[in-house]
Amino acid sequence: MTRPRVAVHKFSSCDGCQLAFLNLGETLLQLNEQVDILHFLEAGMNDASADVDIAFVEGSLSTPDELTRIRQVRANSRYLVSIGACATSGGLQALRNLDGNHDEWRDAIYARPEFIRTLKEVRPIAAEVRVDLELWGCPVSSTQILAAIRALLFGVAPVDDRDRVCLECKRQQAVCVMVTQGIPCMGPVTRTGCGALCPRFGRDCYGCYSPSETAQTATLARRFSGLGLLPDAIARRFWLINSQAPPFLQTGRVFHRSAASDPDD
Template sequence: MARPRIAVHKFSSCDGCQLAFLNLGEALLELSEQVEILHFLEAGMNDPATPVDIAFVEGSLSTPDELERIQQVRANSRYLVTLGACATSGGLQALRNLEGRHDEWRDAIYAQPEYIQTLKEVRPIASAVKVDLELWGCPVNSDQVLAAVRALLFGVSPVDDRDRVCLECKRQQAVCVMVTQGRPCMGPVTRTGCGALCPRFGRDCYGCFGPSETAQTDTLAQRFAGLGLVPDAIARRFLMINSQAPAFLQTGRVFFHTPAGDQDD
């Protein structure tokens, strides 16, 4: 039987989530015996238009060219899986959406802005094409990627772990940094996947794996206010890596550029 075919595509991103593949090490070598990787520029394979069974996409849609290219990727793949925060919710580059001054930023940065072709807003992949599975994280977890590949190869739906980081902290026996240190931790509204890495080392979670299921973001924002954070600081907690995730965006906009003292308006 022919081996299932896989492609890994890059859009606007830092390549960090593609490294989740390369960092698999020996497991990647074992995987390459089970599948045929046809396109993966980071690893040296270049055939972006080839039809595949699974297409992994890293990065957001930031240019008109990328809007066209994602349509081709979707047409040439049986399953399309988004890798990481940029692909699932726009990533850090989507922060420019909040200002609404696309032309001003572009003109201030580039000497010849007329040659720069960008979309007015950065978009996640799912805004343009059907996505079969979203893998959150900045970057994604290597084991998470491998588990998704194996599940798809066996024809079953990959497990979508939407548990909160707080539950992972309990499993890891990590002391709550918000309760004990008063740190504005995003763990109560962020999905796990990182192994509660930051809280285990005494740092507050900053939400890099996106919103958990039924995230009570408004309640957490009020708790942050009780800890002494001013409105802009609260907004920055939600409007960061996953700023375009609806749960984070809705709450973050309430506090974004709100003068101190007006957060209850």
């Protein structure tokens, strides 16, 4: 029988989510005995136009060339899986969407801006093509990737865990930093997947995974206000890794407008 074919594609990103594959170590070698990895530049395989069963895509869409390329990846793939915050919500690159002065920033940063071809706004993969599965995180976890591959190879739907980080903290017996120390924490509105890594080491969650299911962002923002955060600081809490995820984007806008209307705040 023909072995399933897999590709890993990079778009605008830092390569951190591709490293989640390489960090599998020996498990990646075992996986390579079950599937044919045809394209994965980080690991030395280069066949970007290969027809595959599963295509993993890291990174956001930031240039016109990337729009063309992602359409080709979609056409060549049975399943397309976006991995990491850049691919699922635009990531840190999407912070420039909030300013609206694309040309001014480009001209200020680059010595020869006439050679720079970028989109006016950064887009997640799902904004341009159909995505079969989104794996959130900055970076995505190796465990998530391996579980998704195994599920897809067996023809079952991968589990989409939307539990909040708070629930993972309880499972890990981590002390709540917001309750015990008064530290503003994004855990109540952020989905787990990280294993509650930051709270287990005594620091707040900063929302590197996506909004959790039924995320009560407005309620958490009011709690942040009660802890002493000013409106603009609250907006920045939501406008960080996943600024374009709708619940985070909307709540950030509310408090950003509040800060703008009261410059003394």
